[in-house]
Amino acid sequence: MTDAPAPLSRPILAGVVTAxxxxxxxxxxxxxxxxxxxxxxxxxxxxxxxxxxxxxxxxVILAWRYRMPITAAWSTPGAALLAATGVVDGGWPAATGAFLVVAALTLLAGAWTGFGGLIARIPASIAQAMLAGVLLPLCLAPVTGIAENPWGVIPVVLTWLVFARIAPRWAVPLAFVAAAIVVGVGLVRTGSPMDTSILIPRIEFVAPTFTVGALIGIALPLFIVTMASQNVPGVAIMRSYGYEVPWRPAMLVTGIGTAIGAPAGGHGINLAAISAALAASPEADPDPNRRWVAGLSTGASYIVLGGFAASFSALVVLAPAAVIPAVAGLALFAAFGSAVQQAVAEPGERMPAVVTFLIAASGISLAGISAAFWALLAGLVVRLILTRTTTRPSEG
Structure with missing residues (x-):
């Protein structure tokens, strides 16, 4: 006697949880x-x-078309890169122009395999060291926040710590719930009125512009970070569950999605990495051929959650000092740890990785170009010099 198939509600629920x-x-x-x-x-x-x-x-498009639990996500490491970069020459319009360039590069990576191979030649240690350096200041926010606003930040950190032990998947979401409670208590104590109009979702378009500082300081590092920490690992995770993601269509869909969203402020979408496992694993459905429903459910859930974007943004605006940065920092702990581990995994790559990490973490801006670009460039130069030195044949 064969086991009865799991109810269809199981992959649907898995998709909701993923989103x-x-x-x-x-x-x-x-x-x-x-x-x-x-x-x-x-x-x-x-x-x-x-x-x-x-x-x-x-x-929805990828899951429906290919009958796989393929999920997309925004680039969280990319957003962390933006936080470390700050305002570039040209301001917000130039940033949206950089987002459009990322879309074009993503489409190019899908259409031309040679370009994807060129990006893949950037050593993982250098790319991950750059990401780790970018994440470090943000990951320090819970620490500095405790000193700045202990009554607001400590409940958030304790909530995260408790659930990191008993339900790791929900540790950060529940830390956000704790932050929301802190915000609510603060509003009640101060009696501050809230303008409910800010809760209405709106799309704010801006005409993108293009500056050298934004192209080099935002677009290039953002594209590299997204490829190295989202798209490539996302494909690997899906492969580990028996699914071969169609690379070219995936880059086409995410590239077009990024291009559509850029003028309205979207910095980029890509293949999901860590969260991909939630929809693709046997927990979503024992039958691999039915897990694509979880990808469909994930997409529908993201669209519904988008309707509350203005409410989430308002919560950030109303939050006491240091509370939301602490939540953001906690959300990046796992990414930071993974980036550090990959950056120094190979002994021969450690010195270039250290140089890359320190420059990225410094936050310096030279010639209007952010530290992430200079970190990447310096790491590659140091690696080239050290590699040539160590591999030069002996004379005589």
Whole structure:
């Protein structure tokens, strides 16, 4: 006698959980990043809304077309990069222009395999060291926040710590719930009235412009970080569950989605990495041929959550000092640890990785170009010099 198939509600629920975890775990990072490069609160909320819609549609299209639990996501490491970069020459319009360039590069990576191979030649240690350096200041926010606003931040950190032990998947979302309670208590204590109009979702378009500082300081590092920490690992995770993601169509869909969202503030969508396992694993459905329903459900859930983007953005605006940065920092702990581990895994790559990490973490800006680019460039130069020195044949 064969076992009865699991009810269809199981993969549907798995998709809802995937979207809830993905959204609540990192939306604060996205809003922080968009605000850092010049977005107003309304423009940042627009970016969150359009990202939710485009990545939701990408999930639906890819899952339906290929009958796989392929899920898309916004680039959380990319948002962290924006937070570390700050406002570039040209401000917010230049940042949206950089987002369009990322879309073009993504489409190129899908259409021309040679270009994808060129990006793959960037050593993983250098790319991950750059990401780790970018994440470090954000990951320090819970620490500095405790000193700045202990009564607001300590409940958030304790909530995260408790659930990191008993339910790791929900640790960051529940830390956000704790932050929301802190915000609510603060509003009740102060009696501050709230303008309910800010809760209405709106799309704020801006005419993109293009500056050298934004192209080199935002577009290039954002594309590399997204490829190295989202798209490539996303394909690997799906492969581990028996699914071969169609690379070219995936890049086409996410590239077009990024291009559509850029003028409204979306910094980019890509293949999901960590959250991909929630929809693709046997927990979603014992039958691999039915898990694509979880991808469909994930997409629909993201679109629904997008309707609350303005409310989440308002919560960030109303939050006491240091509370939301603490949540964002906690959300990046796992990414930071993984990046550090990969950066120093190979003994021969450690010195270039250390140089890359330190420059990225310094936050310096030279010639209007962010530290991430200079870190990448310096790491590659140091690696080239050290490699040639160690491999030069002996004379005589």
């Amino acid at each position: 809830l975890v993905g959204f609540t775990s990192s939306f604060a990072v996205v809003l922080t990043g968009l605000s850092a490069v010049g977005a107003t609160p309304a423009q940042a909320a627009s970016g969150l809304l359009v990202l939710s819609i485009t990545m939701g549609l990408a999930c």
